[in-house]
Amino acid sequence: MIYFDKVSKWYNGGESVALEDVTFQIAPHEFVSIVGHSGAGKSTLLKMLLAEDRPSDGTVFYESTDIHKIPRGRLPKFRRKIGTVFQDFKLLPNKTAYENVAFAMEANGRSDEEIAENVPQALELVDLDDKIFNFPHQLSGGERQRVAIARAIVNQPDIIIADEPTGNLDPIATYEVVQILKKINDLGTTVIMTTHNKGVIDELGRRVITMDRGRVLRDDESGKYVL
């Protein structure tokens, strides 16, 4: 489904290396955690996948498509296949929880009827059906992250990318978010998550790709957090 083929990324003419010769593939319905110290290249990998950044060398494939050969005008359509969740939530501050989730569907050109039906369902799935009209500043960190997850899943994407989704959360909220991501994966969506949280990785018991200084150090099918 996703294939990184000898991907390298360097800045300042090669002075700073973010990724070096990275090769791996991810199959449909997998739950993959990418771990590593800060600066290991985890976020750069995800940016490559979202076509936010281009590799200096190598190719990133989504199914049979070279992501970085997609014309600029067709990138929005490609990105709708991927739901994204970030450490800092990245919610639209002037929109309510409902509107934040609905925005992703509106951007996707879905009808008003579908939006009215699916948005409450997505918010119910993350257990936020009682706070749909709250603005982000009226929600706790965990609740904001759950809104972000609802927004990521509402278009039923093929992949969910979660970049340090528990980084700003307390242990209880972390547990809730991980359970939701597991549930989404169980329903058939591929999940790619970067994290620093050893407890989360150990508890998941799923595939772990360990990165260090831009290189893939280890790729374990049922991994533990080892650095």
Next chain:
Amino acid sequence: MWVAFKRIVRSGAINFWRSAFVSLAAIFVMTVALFMIASTMLDNYSLRQALEDLQEKVDINVYFVTTASEGEIASLKTALESLPEVAEVAYTSRDQALQEFRDRHSGDALTIQALDELGENPLGASLSIRAHQTSHYEGVAAFLADRQALEDPQSPVIDRVNYARNQVAIDRLGDIIDDTQTTNTIRTSILLLLAIFVSFVTIRLAIHHSREEIGVMRLVGASNAFIRGPFVVTGIMQGLFAGVLVLILLYPALIFYESAFYPFPFFEEVSGGMLLGYYVHNFPYFLLVLVGGGIIIGAVSSALAVSRYLRV
């Protein structure tokens, strides 16, 4: 298409209300900018009126000898009227001239008594000539000088032409009008550019504040048009509100301004109520320029400002 348009408009309107402080700041700056444009329009008008008024005061007078017949005067009047430079020729008969003289000196008993003692009307008839433009007077004066030169020196019809005496003033006025119109055009252009630039910078700052939101919208797969649209709608609303606000504020501002500063001491025709009258009679024009201008400035500034963050 219609659904997307409806969503863009709704989202823009919601942004406008929910980002009330940013909207107010943008409206305030655009109001000041549009007010500058409105005052330039009114300023141009009052200057144009003052210059037209001055131009109307300029004329050339031909004074005839007392023995000149009405037929001779009428023939010259007809010849003058056929000149393309001439806008109007007014005839004052000897009797009218005498009556005007008496009226003018009605409080001066000595002059009236001296006039009565003469026993006959000492004043000749005259023609007052107005040209279309001040620069045309020279040609009219040359025509009259030719006519004077062809006259029989023993029995002239024209007594004198006052162009030579007024020539310096007429030429000077022509120069002033030309200079004023040029400087006014330059000043108007600079003010307009300044107003547009200030509005653009304000809206750009407001959108800069939303750059992270724009990034998020891109990440959830929103197309550029879907991201740009609501910002443009918000810009249009800000421009619309600013334009309407200026239209409302102009009315009391003009009443106050004219009661405080008019009439001009120099031109009695440019008097109180002139600007307000111009504003009221030309309201659709002001509506078009100010509200239309506000909308265009808001829309274009927003579209340009958002584009900067869509290129990444």
